[in-house]
Amino acid sequence: MSLITFLNTATKELEITEYRVLEKVLNIIHQTGDRFNEFKYKDVIKNEMDLFIINELIKNEVLIKSLLCECTTNDISAFIGYEDKNCPTCGKSVLDNNHETIDYYSIKEKSKIESLINELSIIEYVIDFTMGNLTDLIKKKESIVPFIGSGVSIPLDLPSWGSMIKDLKDEMEEMFRPAFLRYIDSGNYLKALTYLQENSLLDKDQIKEKIYGEFDKIPKDILYKEDSNYPDLYNLKPPFYITTNYDNFLTDYISKIESNVTVPYTWKDIINTQNLILENKKRVFHIHGHIQKQDTMIVTDEDYIDLYNQTNLKDKLLGIMGSNYLLFIGFSFNDEFFKKLYIDITSSIKGIHYIILPNISLENAKKISAKAPGLRIIGINVQKDEKGKYIVQDYVRAVRTVINTLINR
Numbered sequence: 001m002s003l004i005t006f007l008n009t010a011t012k013e014l015e016i017t018e019y020r021v022l023e024k025v026l027n028i029i030h031q032t033g034d035r036f037n038e039f040k041y042k043d044v045i046k047n048e049m050d051l052f053i054i055n056e057l058i059k060n061e062v063l064i065k066s067l068l069c070e071c072t073t074n075d076i077s078a079f080i081g082y083e084d085k086n087c088p089t090c091g092k093s094v095l096d097n098n099h100e101t102i103d104y105y106s107i108k109e110k111s112k113i114e115s116l117i118n119e120l121s122i123i124e125y126v127i128d129f130t131m132g133n134l135t136d137l138i139k140k141k142e143s144i145v146p147f148i149g150s151g152v153s154i155p156l157d158l159p160s161w162g163s164m165i166k167d168l169k170d171e172m173e174e175m176f177r178p179a180f181l182r183y184i185d186s187g188n189y190l191k192a193l194t195y196l197q198e199n200s201l202l203d204k205d206q207i208k209e210k211i212y213g214e215f216d217k218i219p220k221d222i223l224y225k226e227d228s229n230y231p232d233l234y235n236l237k238p239p240f241y242i243t244t245n246y247d248n249f250l251t252d253y254i255s256k257i258e259s260n261v262t263v264p265y266t267w268k269d270i271i272n273t274q275n276l277i278l279e280n281k282k283r284v285f286h287i288h289g290h291i292q293k294q295d296t297m298i299v300t301d302e303d304y305i306d307l308y309n310q311t312n313l314k315d316k317l318l319g320i321m322g323s324n325y326l327l328f329i330g331f332s333f334n335d336e337f338f339k340k341l342y343i344d345i346t347s348s349i350k351g352i353h354y355i356i357l358p359n360i361s362l363e364n365a366k367k368i369s370a371k372a373p374g375l376r377i378i379g380i381n382v383q384k385d386e387k388g389k390y391i392v393q394d395y396v397r398a399v400r401t402v403i404n405t406l407i408n409r
């Protein structure tokens with residue numbers, strides 16, 4: 001009788017992996033605490049699966065169930081056996097009015113459960129046919145530059161990019177709205193905003209002002225309340241970061257931890273080159289600008305084309321990248337924007353780069369490799385809810401598993 005026997009029974013009965021069984025166990029313990037009584041038990045254990053898990057844990061002595069006798073005469077509590085009829089402190093019957101007996105539970109081997117779930121996480125989260133790419137990247141871990149997309153901010157429960165600009169449809173006449181929403185749904189935000197600019201009275205500055213207004217609504221302490229991959233990205237300790245995001249969450253996070261505050265960079269700063277690798281200040285380079293400097297924000301196709309064709313951004317990128325490898329996180333390859341971005345970025349810096357993509361099939365992985373030269377995929381398994389949407393916290397854990405593997409191996 002042990003944790004291993006418990007896992008064998010539970011995986012067979014529930015038809016889920018050992019990792020997912022342990023995850024459920026930890027979820028229960030997280031709510032009950034390591035020691036809890038029958039009242040807590042009734043609060044927390046509500047469905048059949050939890051009940052099954054708890055019973056199996058007890059059967060296998062991973063969870064120890066005992067009986068606590070509260071004696072009001074002596075105001076003392078003591079553990080008794082389930083067959084005991086008399087109070088050990090006053091000697092009277094435990095069934096009389098002066099006594100209350102309650103079930104009491106305590107978890108054994110919690111640290112063993114935690115280390116086991118860590119061991120199992122790579123197998124659970126990393127899609128096996130992409131494991132070779134992760135192994136490759138481990139060898140290059142000293143030279144990784146994370147390239148961060150909007151997916152990394154989703155766990156903070158921010159309004160998504162799409163929903164953030166969707167409301168701007170009201171600025172246009174009804175007939176223009178469907179096309180605008182189609183651009184948003186296909187992830188083509190620059191096109192959407194270009195279209196908005198063309199078919200409304202809003203000018204570019206007003207659009208930026210609206211976007212700024214949306215970001216400004218977000219509470220400042222959100223990074224510390226919600227679980228996200230920002231701490232993991234910090235722990236990776238790259239020389240610098242690149243992002244297409246306008247928000248400054250990563251800089252905020254780094255500045256709270258590091259004593260020397262880092263200042264985010266925009267493409268305008270980078271044009272007067274600084275050596276981001278040598279200075280090693282974990283700066284965040286906002287390749288499309290950020291909300292504190294609205295004149296740097298790239299919001300329309302026109303901005304984008306100017307940035308990539310007329311500034312010498314590509315040459316500068318080549319200069320700051322050196323022999324580093326980009327690791328794209330929080331992008332979707334269905335996103336037209338990312339496909340274009342990848343080609344534009346890598347047309348000058350070339351080389352091999354990596355992307356973390358959720359639930360990718362071998363077929364799609366092959367298609368992407370054919371379209372994006374030099375891009376190697378690290379696939380992650382992320383659970384979906386009943387509506388078929390990714391479970392955000394599972395996405396965070398999957399990305400964390402990849403980053404921790406890079407850090408620890």
Ligand SMILES: [Zn+2]
Pocket residue numbers: 070071072073074087088089090091092099
């Ligand atoms: Zn008693």
